[in-house]
Amino acid sequence: MTTSMPPVSPFGPDPDPALFALAPKVVLHDHLDGGLRPQTVLELAEQVGYTKLPASDGPSLATWFRASADSGSLVRYLETFEHTVGVMQTAGALERVALECAEDLANDGVVYAEVRFAPEQHLEAGLTLDEVVEAVLKGFAEGEALSASAGRPITVRCLVTAMRHAARSREIAELAVRFRDRGVVGFDIAGAEAGYPPTRHLDAFEYMRAHNAPFTIHAGEAFGLPSIHEAISFCGTDRLGHGVRVIDDISLPEDADFTAHDFHGAKLGEIANYVRDKRIPLELCPSSNVQTGAVASIAEHPFNVLARLRFRVTVNTDNRLMSDTSMSKEFAVLAGQFGYGWADFERFTVNAMKSAFIHFDERLAMIDEIIKPGYAVLIG
Template identity: 65%
Template sequence: MSDETTKSTLSEDVIARLPKVVLHDHLDGGVRPATVLELARETDYDALPAADEASLAAWFRDSADSGSLERYLETFAHTVGVMQTREAIERVARECALDHANDGVVYAEVRFAPELHIEQGLGLDEVVDAVLAGFEAGARESESQGRPIVMRALLTAMRHAAKSVEIAELAVAYRDKGVVGFDIAGAEAGFPPTHHLDAFEYLRRENAHFTIHAGEAFGLPSIWEAIQYCGAERLGHGVRITDDISVDGVEYGELDEPARAALPARVRAGEADVRLGRLAAFVRDRRIALEVCPLSNLQTGAALSLRSHPISMLLALGFRVALSTDNRLMSDTSMTKEMTGLVREAGWTLADLEKVTVNAMKSAFVGFDERLDIIMTVIKPAYAVARGQG
């Protein structure tokens, strides 16, 4: 099947059946609206902005659609508010595994901040235990239904707080029990990753993996610090690396939307004079994965549209781009929706979807043998079948 015919045959049903890999997904950003309502009743949480499932789902989506990262982050007060007991956390984690598996995800790294779930007396380790128990239960249930999934956790420290070393130590303590890495998250502006340098130095001494939210709402300085000072192996979002790219002598940020939308095809045809700055070239050369979440980027103002989203250009230029969901509740999204949107709006092909899926699995924080096994026995064969069906 050629790429051109692939575009016309990639229906949402076909995409839904493809194996997917998620590297950037927040547990508290993917709670089912019905679960938020039920947990609020069970835990006496009385601050929800809506009383029925449809209205609550719409509120989360509309509130996150502000174009501001800070406003986007405010929506998490309600999901975190109902995730303060072991039972609630375990339920959300179990449903997370089930929802991803139902969407065709075969491997997922889901991140959460233990420090956000201790308001009613849970210890940090109890929060981690609850999440891992939920992941295990959900994965076991999914496998029994013929939808196997590997669920792993990333422990997140909040960049505006002071628990990063403690959370890093927790990640190392649990790394043989289902936690595969560490992350920092929260508003970038005013909270550079170097504020948490002690945590990253500790992780490097312990041969532990970590990713850093950088290059979403803030530009090159955040990315530069995350990589060159802190040693990040992956970048959460990272789309602002485009600030270090010029096209035909014009900085990427100065291009209008039609020019951005046309750029991937021009790159593939060799018609664009694209120049990478030293940081962008370093990111590409070192194969530092960009955990890109397109629909979330539209909400926070990091991109203008799916049609012109920089993910397509970065993929065409050979960056190690991985596609993810970020916050499925706030963005009303799934991996199938992310992929379908890029196929319909940006002209992605089956080869593009396979590339970002393999990219993600290559950059996962599990061991090499497990990564290779999933690529060769799950992802590649399924895409071969999809090509043959065309």
């Protein structure tokens, strides 16, 4: 695979993320415990007596999270969550973090968000699973209200996640169904992929299907094609969390590079064809994928290959604190590397909205009344 100078973006070779702040955006893969404000982590730690933080001021703590996440290892990347989860053990803390999450996303121009978290990780102070979810949903509703009053309306919905190394996935799936008319729209499994295949949780996925409830699976990030195959063929996932290693089932011409505009001659294997043919959404997280070692660099990220081959690609943040990112920053990175313009970002945003776990009429209204009019102004 050769590399070449990237195409020049209409926003310039190194776009300012502020250029993208006004664009209506949709995020489907954003972790609640990966998006805290550094100052909030400090204040909550003081309130609950958490003494393990590696820094004592906001800027230093932010730097520590980013540096620690830049290990190139998914396992080490996940270790940073010990500190955020550690301060999210009370209803008040969960409510505050959820409220601020909604505000921060809205301030970045996000109009619809599905934010995920693992309720089973927030029980150390005696909360029940239901109380954990209730606190988070209350925070999201408060954040929505505050953002709307500030002229930045946002809709925030929740995905409840089961940890793939644990044995509570069926219980968490039942939790998702129990709260699905109150703000929870789906189910997910997350955590280290190696050694913990999604097929360990078939009971949970069968429960979701039996109740006509959607789910996504973290797959194809660290473990490659086998995890994607299991997620789609055995588990029946509706979306792929990351799914970036589907590129391993695509053969490109020898003289192609990842920044090309046309990948004529690309040959797709059975898994890649299935993912594309069935329009299975890919929850791609460019900056995070580099940090965890799923890809070597943004220049070598297969986002552009998959987008040009018309997979249903979506842009996501994954963990805003650990990656020091936002949706606007992710747009800027992609624009600078692959030369995208407003029409491209409109397509990626519509892809995401089509793939959301809310009802069809709600998705259509968001696309027709908010997303397309918003991009029409930007495109001119």
